[in-house]
Amino acid sequence: MKERADLEIEIKSHGRFLRQARKKSKLTQEKLAEKLDCSVRHIQNIEAGHTDPSFSLARRWLSVTKDWRTFFEVILMPTIDIEEENENHVQEADE
Numbered sequence: 001m002k003e004r005a006d007l008e009i010e011i012k013s014h015g016r017f018l019r020q021a022r023k024k025s026k027l028t029q030e031k032l033a034e035k036l037d038c039s040v041r042h043i044q045n046i047e048a049g050h051t052d053p054s055f056s057l058a059r060r061w062l063s064v065t066k067d068w069r070t071f072f073e074v075i076l077m078p079t080i081d082i083e084e085e086n087e088n089h090v091q092e093a094d095e
Contacts, residue, residue, distance in 0.1 A: 012049030013049075014046070014049075014052055014053065014058070015046050015047045015048060015049040015050075016047075016049070018046060018047060018053065018058065018061055018062075019047040020067075021061065021062055021065040021067035022043075022047075022061075022065055024065065024067060025064070025065035025066060025067065027064070027065065029043045029044060029047070032061070032064065032065075035064045036057065036060055036061060036064065038057065
């Protein structure tokens, strides 16, 4: 199971990816919030790493910004961490 600090780092990373996608598409937080039908405050909290977006919101966010590369980086990030953790546990058990 992931430690709280690891989860906080992961959430902040998602926020950075999503902020980059928004900025690349030249959208303001206000305009993006309008397109996603959510509050500007929610966008700010996600980008600052205070909260993690739902899968649905992240998918819509990246659809609106047309940044599919970032979408797949965000989606695969947790999977990669879990796979690395599993590999570490297998190596430790072999030793």
